Amino acid sequence: MVDSDHLAMVIADVSGKGIPASLFMMVSKTLIKNLLMTGLSLRKR
DSSP states (O other): OOSSSOOOOOOOOOTTSOHHHHHHHHHHHHHHHHHHHTTOOOSOO
């Protein structure tokens, strides 16, 4: 939950793509989570 009204989901398929793809997905997930927790929106403007 991002806040009491919003749920954020990240879906990615890195199976069979190797360790670099897994690491990239983990970093991406962490960046998205941190941005959302600071109150920024990922919505296109």
